[in-house]
Amino acid sequence: MASELPALALPSTLSPDDLDSLSELSIVLAKVRAGLQSSTGLTTGATPGGPSSSGQQLSFKDVPGATDKLKHKLQHARAQVRALPDMDRSIEEQRAEIKELETRIEMQRALLEKLRESGVQFSKDAYASGDKMEL
Template identity: 45%
Template sequence: MASTPSQSTPQPPSAFVLPEGLSADSIDTIPVLSAILSRLQSLSASPAANAASPPAASPAQIGSGTGPLTIKDIPTATDDLKHKLQRARAQVKELPDIDRSVAEQEEEIRELEERIRRQREVLEQLKDAGLKALGELGGAAKNPDAMET
């Protein structure tokens, strides 16, 4: 039973290649945000608490990711994070099939599931034919005169 593949459905590549530099690390923001927030000085309403707090970070410390931060330092401290997210957005837009709709993807899934079902049927038929052939060989081995050459 031979079936012809549907010519209206383009076959997806067997392996997608991610854009250069796109990895889980390139879009993971939790560690970066955690580091920035841990540097944020706690703000208190009492002037005595503010006097006891460490001095604000220098621009070099802010840029290098060290030293305490104040609220006004956050935009500068998060510049690297913003750029990282911008690069990740641009790379994600380059992924193959990113413009496909959910309906198109669901249709492809249905077609692939049907293809798998047909392949399983063929494998089952091959298994049955193999078992039948084995049974016939077993019978022929018992009666050598019945074996054709």
């Protein structure tokens, strides 16, 4: 069953940088914006909170070339995510496993509570009868 599967680590070829496409895309867009502003004569400065384009500018015709690295990064990340274990399982299979695990957790919590109560009762009984445990 699914509960018998060992925990698997992420592949070494998949890193958080592979999945971070927003920062790279925002840099490209900032460069396009800088190009648009310079072509229209607007100089509003850097966008608050936005990435710095370091004085570089892009025109619309340069965007495909500038986004090649991003495209390849996304293709690599997509291939790596597809290679992860259990990616072929359906949502229903995953929901069934989650329900099974939640049931198992509840059973373990109930057992722990019962053991705690038994320990407290044992301690009370031992104290009441005058037995002292030696260390």
